[in-house]
Amino acid sequence: xxxxxxxxxxxxxxxxxxxxxxxxxxxxxxxxxxxxxxxxxxxxxxxxxxxxxxxxxxxxxxxxxxxxxxxxxxxxxxxxxxxxxxxxxxxxxxxxxxxxxxxxxxxxxxxxxxxxxxxxxxxxxxxxxxxxxxxxxxxxxxxxxxxxxxxxxxxxxxxxxxxxxxxxxxxxxxxxxxxxxxxxxxxxxxxxxxxxxxxxxxxxxxxxxxxxxxxxxxxxxxxxxxxxxxxxxxxx
Amino acid sequence: xxxxxxxxxxxxxxxxxxxxxxxxxxxxxxxxxxxxxxxxxxxxxxxxxxxxxxxxxxxxxxxxxxxxxxxxxxxxxxxxxxxxxxxxxxxxxxxxxxxxxxxxxxxxxxxxxxxxxxxxxxxxxxxxxxxxxxxxxxxxxxxxxxxxxxxxxxxxxxxxxxxxxxxxxxxxxxxxxxxxxxxxxxxxxxxxxxxxxxxxxxxxxxxxxxxxxxxxxxxxxxxxxxxxxxxxxxxxxxxxxxxxxxxxxxxxxxxxxxxxxxxxxxxxxxxxxxxxxxxxxxxxxxxxxxxxxxxxxxxxxxxxxxxxxxxxxxxxxxxxxxxxxxxxxxxxxxxxxxxxxxxxxxxxxxxxxxxxxxxxxxxxxxxxxxxxxxxxxxxxxxxxxxxxxxxxxxxxxxxxxxxxxxxxxxxxxxxxxxxxx
Numbered sequence: 052x053x054x055x056x057x058x059x060x061x062x063x064x065x066x067x068x069x070x071x072x073x074x075x076x077x078x079x080x081x082x083x084x085x086x087x088x089x090x091x092x093x094x095x096x097x098x099x100x101x102x103x104x105x106x107x108x109x110x111x112x113x114x115x116x117x118x119x120x121x122x123x124x125x126x127x128x129x130x131x132x133x134x135x136x137x138x139x140x141x142x143x144x145x146x147x148x149x150x151x152x153x154x155x156x157x158x159x160x161x162x163x164x165x166x167x168x169x170x171x172x173x174x175x176x177x178x179x180x181x182x183x184x185x186x187x188x189x190x191x192x193x194x195x196x197x198x199x200x201x202x203x204x205x206x207x208x209x210x211x212x213x214x215x216x217x218x219x220x221x222x223x224x225x226x227x228x229x230x231x232x233x234x235x236x237x238x239x240x241x242x243x244x245x246x247x248x249x250x251x252x253x254x255x256x257x258x259x260x261x262x263x264x265x266x267x268x269x270x271x272x273x274x275x276x277x278x279x280x281x282x283x284x285x286x287x
Numbered sequence: 288x289x290x291x292x293x294x295x296x297x298x299x300x301x302x303x304x305x306x307x308x309x310x311x312x313x314x315x316x317x318x319x320x321x322x323x324x325x326x327x328x329x330x331x332x333x334x335x336x337x338x339x340x341x342x343x344x345x346x347x348x349x350x351x352x353x354x355x356x357x358x359x360x361x362x363x364x365x366x367x368x369x370x371x372x373x374x375x376x377x378x379x380x381x382x383x384x385x386x387x388x389x390x391x392x393x394x395x396x397x398x399x400x401x402x403x404x405x406x407x408x409x410x411x412x413x414x415x416x417x418x419x420x421x422x423x424x425x426x427x428x429x430x431x432x433x434x435x436x437x438x439x440x441x442x443x444x445x446x447x448x449x450x451x452x453x454x455x456x457x458x459x460x461x462x463x464x465x466x467x468x469x470x471x472x473x474x475x476x477x478x479x480x481x482x483x484x485x486x487x488x489x490x491x492x493x494x495x496x497x498x499x500x501x502x503x504x505x506x507x508x509x510x511x512x513x514x515x516x517x518x519x520x521x522x523x524x525x526x527x528x529x530x531x532x533x534x535x536x537x538x539x540x541x542x543x544x545x546x547x548x549x550x551x552x553x554x555x556x557x558x559x560x561x562x563x564x565x566x567x568x569x570x571x572x573x574x575x576x577x578x579x580x581x582x583x584x585x586x587x588x589x590x591x592x593x594x595x596x597x598x599x600x601x602x603x604x605x606x607x608x609x610x611x612x613x614x615x616x617x618x619x620x621x622x623x624x625x626x627x628x629x630x631x632x633x634x635x636x637x638x639x640x641x642x643x644x645x646x647x648x649x650x651x652x653x654x655x656x657x658x659x660x661x662x663x664x665x666x667x668x669x670x671x672x673x674x675x676x677x678x679x680x681x682x683x684x685x686x687x688x689x690x691x692x693x694x695x696x697x698x699x700x701x702x703x704x705x706x707x708x
Binding site for chain 1: 298301615616617619
């Protein structure tokens with residue numbers, strides 16, 4: 052298996068904080084691998100996601116994505132890199148309320164030429180691909196054109212997943228996407244997410260405070276296992 | 288750029304209530320700023336056009352503004368009269384095209400009576416070189432005919448053939464009535480928006496006839512007044528007039544004629560160029576103009592604060608929106624630009640709506656303004672200054688929105704991809 056993401060000696064400290072919040076000596080993610088990260092609130096999960104997304108910069112260490120050190124790039128290059136190679140699914144507020152489902156899914160391509168090119172290489176246009184993804188995620192035609200505020204929470208998460216999948220990024224980062232779902236919907240959502248990730252060979256980092264979900268993933272970690280500073284910091 | 292404006296416009300539409308209110312407040316300030324400017328220049332033009340088509344106004348030597356005030360605006364009194372013979376001499380100069388004599392000093396229920404000649408109706412011009420016109424009747428023909436202004440007719444509810452008496456002096460209530468002779472209204476002038484509307488016009492001979500029996504400023508004793516019929520057969524050539532308007536054949540001669548009149552040896556006279564003195568007078572009373580301008584600037588500042596508040600108040604609830612945009616690859620400058628783009632769209636919409644409001648307002652009130660207060664407001668002349676104002680509004684809006692844009696930028700920096708609220 053080839054590395055998609057490799058974290059080495061990553062140390063992060065909030066400005067003015069006495070102690071580092073995160074120190075990860077080694078962590079890697081293989082291509083098409085599904086990794087579960089579990090940890091209580093304040094354990095640094097979101098900070099780690101912001102670091103992988105290139106939004107935060109570490110005090111030291113590096114994150115290599117397909118061999119490239121993310122932090123060797125400028126801030127603007129990191130924004131572009133995130134848009135080109137990653138997709139995000141959040142716990143809530145995953146969609147812009149003023150765009151419909153199709154537009155929300157296509158938003159992924161608004162900031163990435165690479166994703167647009169990938170979509171257009173296999174689909175007629177962006178809208179057709181968005182529709183295809185939404186249908187694959189079991190949203191029916193009627194729901195696709197509804198205002199996103201009229202969709203159920205489960206449906207909204209599926210639209211967000213379609214956006215994350217749009218343009219086949221190498222990595223999807225899901226930050227507690229199932230917290231607001233009931234058990235049945237959660238299972239259904241996970242099945243759909245896994246199916247689509249496997250179809251496009253996409254790696255997945257799935258963060259949750261619910262350890263019960265770990266069984267569905269290739270690897271499962273408690274953040275404290277990989278974060279040597281886990282016992283001290285507060286994730287604000 | 289497309290994404291920026293697509294997201295900005297859809298985001299604004301999503302908050303349509305606050306967006307519409309902000310657009311309305313900017314539109315009102317645009318409308319007010321340009322409207323006040325239009326009214327200000329309209330008032331100024333109308334003021335300067337109270338009399339037009341006249342090259343010189345001549346009166347007894349006093350101050351130029353005083354002469355202008357009593358001859359054109361019927362405010363105050365002349366310090367002295369001019370000899371009629373002197374008037375005749377000026378009038379008969381070769382370079383004079385026509386002249387309009389006026390004789391003031393009498394009134395009717397507070398409205399000024401102007402003794403004049405037929406030239407007044409033929410040549411007196413106001414506004415944009417508009418001649419006087421009659422809404423009813425015609426010029427005076429008989430010695431005891433009177434032509435009244437539109438405001439006199441309306442306020443006193445007078446109509447043709449109504450008999451009225453004139454009073455000596457300028458007071459609204461006079462105890463010295465020329466009640467031995469009644470005048471018949473033979474004409475009512477159309478509104479001009481100038482002091483002509485508040486005047487009654489009789490012939491110079493009628494003014495003379497009114498004062499035939501007056502001795503040393505005192506009215507004739509009861510029963511001693513000359514009968515009306517006898518007056519008709521008398522020589523009523525006036526001995527003096529108050530002032531006269533002069534139109535020259537060539538404007539080139541205006542300074543020469545002015546100098547000749549001012550240096551006339553037999554009688555102390557003053558000739559003024561009405562346009563110049565009108566502008567002088569306007570500049571001295573132009574504080575109101577500045578006050579109006581300041582008010583409109585204040586209204587604009589209030590509307591800017593309205594926009595600032597509406598952007599700032601939604602900023603906190605939009606942090607997740609910013610984080611979401613960041614997650615799909617939007618940079619911090621994009622978030623900054625998004626807020627600026629929203630302000631830009633609001634400002635442009637406000638400006639366009641404001642201009643529409645202004646023109647709708649001007650279109651619907653133009654005739655009324657012209658007729659009632661004589662203000663000629665130009666409709667379609669969008670002036671360079673208006674563009675400056677609009678550019679200033681746009682720039683000021685953008686500058687003000689820098690503050691929420693910077694806040695959004697900083698919040699986006701602090702929040703990253705995940706917002707904890």
